[in-house]
Amino acid sequence: MFKNKFIKLLTAAAFAVVGIGSVNTMSQASTVQASTFHYLRKDHKLVTLGFGQKLPLRIYDHGKRIYANDSATSELNYTSDSIGSVFLLKTHGWKYINGVKYYKLYNYYNDGCSAYVPAKYFTKKYNDLSYLSIYNVNHKIKALADDMQNSDQGDWYGKGDIIMVNNYSLWNHDKYVDTYSPMQDGKHNADGAFTYTSATIGGELDPAEFKKYCSKASANTRYYVNSGDAYYTNASLARGGLYMNGKFYKIYNR
Known part of the structure; x- marks a missing residue:
């Protein structure tokens, strides 16, 4: 039988692409401690990170941590595993949130909410397709x-x-x-x-x-x-x- 990673990589890539939209229903959680925002480029231009498949998101609405669909276990709290131009993850830079480095994703939602993804996932450890x-x-x-x-x-x-x-x-x-x-x-x-x-x-x-x-x-x-x-x-x-x-x-x- 197929390995889970094998299915995730390929079945998502083979089907029609849909857009990333709003977060839908949200629930509020606690305010977090965040550091100063740092740009990756001196000219503040966007940087394309690549495709991130099912990576955990931290979602914010006016400084409050919230969850998609009023549930911490909703699939919308993770990045899409689809392949297509609208699913490319882009960022201007990063900040520390509660001591963890996060990239702020550019225009991930269209309803004013902000999305962050842990920077640790954009390393060689999580970029292995040798299988x-x-x-x-x-x-x-x-x-x-x-x-x-x-x-x-x-x-x-x-x-x-x-x-x-x-x-x-x-x-x-x-x-x-x-x-x-x-x-x-x-x-x-x-x-x-x-x-x-x-x-x-x-x-x-x-x-x-x-x-x-x-x-x-x-x-x-x-x-x-x-x-x-x-x-x-x-x-x-x-x-x-x-x-x-x-x-x-x-x-x-x-």
């Missing part, structure tokens, strides 16, 4: 469904398809190799099983067949997500991110 690799399919091969029974309800990969592989399943010598299918782009998956707006998790490959019929792709072979505006390569995964609209962005997650 993923891009592979070429060199021969038609059947992928078993990614369900509890690994039923024979998966899809066929064809020669020339490009897939993403969960390296945990290789490193741990799991019963099956976890893979994620390429999306329909007019060239791969000619049977039309995948579309730009809806992707299906590929499934499980027999290790012997994977070794025989699949090979690791070159450093710059592209694995596209969304509608072709974003893609991973083995080189970008080694750097901890992906390319979108011609620019490289890092991905941070817990």
